[in-house]
Amino acid sequence: MDEVDASVAHSARIWNYWLGGKDWFPVDRRVGDQIAEMFPDIVRLARADRAFLGRAVRYLAGEAGIRQFLDIGTGLPTANNTHQVAQGVAPESRIVYVDNDPLVLVHARSLLTGTAEGAIDYIEADLSDPDRIVREASKTLDFTQPVAVMLLGVLHHIPDDDMARAIVDRLVDALAPGGYLTIAHSTNQVTGAAMDEAVRHWNQFGKPSMTLRTTEAITGFFDRLELLEPGVVSTTRWRPDPADAEAGPIRETDEFCGVGRKPA
Ligand SMILES: C[S@@+](CC[C@H](N)C(=O)[O-])C[C@H]1O[C@@H](n2cnc3c(N)ncnc32)[C@H](O)[C@@H]1O
Numbered sequence: 645m646d647e648v649d650a651s652v653a654h655s656a657r658i659w660n661y662w663l664g665g666k667d668w669f670p671v672d673r674r675v676g677d678q679i680a681e682m683f684p685d686i687v688r689l690a691r692a693d694r695a696f697l698g699r700a701v702r703y704l705a706g707e708a709g710i711r712q713f714l715d716i717g718t719g720l721p722t723a724n725n726t727h728q729v730a731q732g733v734a735p736e737s738r739i740v741y742v743d744n745d746p747l748v749l750v751h752a753r754s755l756l757t758g759t760a761e762g763a764i765d766y767i768e769a770d771l772s773d774p775d776r777i778v779r780e781a782s783k784t785l786d787f788t789q790p791v792a793v794m795l796l797g798v799l800h801h802i803p804d805d806d807m808a809r810a811i812v813d814r815l816v817d818a819l820a821p822g823g824y825l826t827i828a829h830s831t832n833q834v835t836g837a838a839m840d841e842a843v844r845h846w847n848q849f850g851k852p853s854m855t856l857r858t859t860e861a862i863t864g865f866f867d868r869l870e871l872l873e874p875g876v877v878s879t880t881r882w883r884p885d886p887a888d889a890e891a892g893p894i895r896e897t898d899e900f901c902g903v904g905r906k907p908a
Contacts (some may be wrong), residue, residue, distance in 0.1 A: 646746045653850040656745040660720040662690040667720045675849045683842035689897045693828050696879035696901050697796055698724050700826050704792045705733035712791040714781050716742040716771055717798025721754045727764050735759040740781040744770040774814040790822040800830045803855045812865045821908040825869055828901040829862045839898045862900050869904030876902040
């Protein structure tokens with residue numbers, strides 16, 4: 645296992661800081677505050693991403709009847725992690741978490757307490773090795789049956805477009821018909837230069853680097869899938885809860901998302 649590096653801001657920890665958690669180091673708060681100064685929307689973006697995770701997993705475990713989840717780029721445990729949402733709908737749900745940050749591994753135990761009927765596993769692995777992820781996840785998940793792959797806030801940490809595409813293709817190959825792919829990915833479609841500047845700062849002081857992609861590029865990841873309505877949109881616009889709509893006009897945020905289904 646790699647050492648936890650407390651001298652450089654890391655994605656999982658800064659995300660935890662913006663989400664109001666406690667699992668970060670002073671360097672994460674410093675860089676997190678600098679980014680929030682340049683890009684005040686970041687805390688809303690992080691919270692909107694988690695709210696999207698909740699709605700997407702509720703849809704997948706509920707209406708779509710999915711019982712197996714592969715959540716890559718899990719992040720540090722927070723409220724309403726994938727297993728809590730999925731097993732809240734269907735207690736027999738099986739979940740495999742994957743992250744490459746050693747601090748997430750340290751905290752993984754709190755991800756592993758689910759229902760007696762279901763199963764949860766954690767793999768320390770890198771998204772750039774999807775073969776290993778699928779091989780290890782197969783110990784807990786049955787890939788002959790539908791699995792929902794969750795790539796929330798992680799694909800933008802793969803800078804090379806061809807490599808990102810190859811990773812998604814390999815994961816889609818592993819899915820049985822009726823399996824799902826869910827992506828949330830940072831963009832600059834809404835806030836433009838402010839987001840560009842925040843990402844430049846992140847790439848100078850944080851790890852791993854971030855690459856923004858357009859709505860079209862994110863939509864391209866779903867080429868081999870049936871993209872569910874409403875397509876690739878700001879997380880706040882993906883099937884908002886009625887209460888969100890009642891709270892006033894929906895504000896977009898620069899994290900775009902989509903859910904696709906592998907056809908028969
Ligand atoms: C912004 S957080 C998102 C956490 C969670 N998925 C969410 O949406 O709230 C990104 C996570 O991806 C992990 N990560 C970044 N690059 C990765 C890679 N190449 N392989 C596996 N995990 C990675 C980070 O350690 C971090 O926990």
